[in-house]
Amino acid sequence: MIVTFLGTGTSQGVPVIACGCEVCTSSDPRDNRLRSSILIEAGDRTVAIDSGPDFRYQMLRANVQRLDAVVYTHEHKDHVAGMDDIRAFNFKQQEPMNIYADARVQAALMREFPYVFAEFKYPGIPQVNIHPIGLEPFDIGSIHFIPIEVLHYKLPVLGFRINDFTYITDAKTVSPEEKEKIKGTKILVINALQTQSHISHFTLEEAIDFAQDIGAETTYFTHISHRLGKHADVEQELPPGIKLAYDGLQVSI
Structure with a gap:
């Protein structure tokens, strides 16, 4: 199975519009982050998790020639807004998208794309x-x-475990029962928004604590804000086995 990180940014992406901070003006391509999404290729299936506002460009940039399904974590715009662009795959594959x-x-x-579900x-x-x-x-x-x-x-937001790989985004709280589903995973992906406290996302410290509690061989942080800091600087401070994901990163499982 190959997992491609199509986007690793938070709802505004990085750079943020009209922001002149050192992250948003960084020349390191790892500091350019589209909205969070991954592509899973396994066997004869290619599946995207979420289709945010950058979906069209993500498909072009990753040269995705076939897509069998889109799986959604939750309904926020940065995860669903690009659904209309599945039309290209409808045309090429001559079948509805799952x-x-x-x-x-x-x-x-149905609310955001009423024409897709209309009788006419x-x-x-x-x-x-x-x-x-x-x-x-x-x-x-x-x-x-x-x-x-x-x-x-x-x-409530859905994360997904696929064999030894677990993908979770937009998490602030995980119950002990749900955490048990993650235990034993070898590669964990979890959100780490910023260093400051946030009402609905793990901070960097909270994400590190969660990752160490799970004990995966490798953990990648995603759904990253420009407030977290520059990729190169943050990675130097992370514990062993924990890394920042970046757009275009591929992981084989």
Whole structure:
């Protein structure tokens, strides 16, 4: 299985519009972060987790030629706003896109993209097959997903464990029961927004504590704000086995 980090930034991305801070003006390409998303390639399936506002460019930049499904973590705009751009895959593959989403995400997609779900289908609109998900495991081809529920302040968000890989974004609280689902994973991806306290995201310190509690062989931090600091500087301060993810990073599992 190959995991590609399509985006590792928070809701505003990095650089932030009109910001002149040292991170937003950095010449290090690792400090340029699109909205958070990953691509999973395993067996004969290619699956994206989330389709944020940068989805079109992420697909072009990663040269994705086929996409079998999009799996959604939650309904916030930085995770769903690019869904319309699945149209290109509809046209190339001559089939609807498989969408895996819980009831809240489905309602948000219907609200944000009403023309997709309208009785009258205007020519050229995205074509989708909705697959409802919850906390029960599900399969996409040979890829086995175990949903993990975390809290983004008070909003439930789904993370996913796939074999020895776990991906969680927008977490502030993880219950002991859900944490048990993660234990034993070899590669963990978790959000680390910034150093300052935040109501709905792990801080860097909280993410480090969580990673050390899980004890994965390697942990990558994602959903990163410009307030966290420059990639090169932050990585020097991280404990062994913990790294910052960056756009374009590929991990083989």
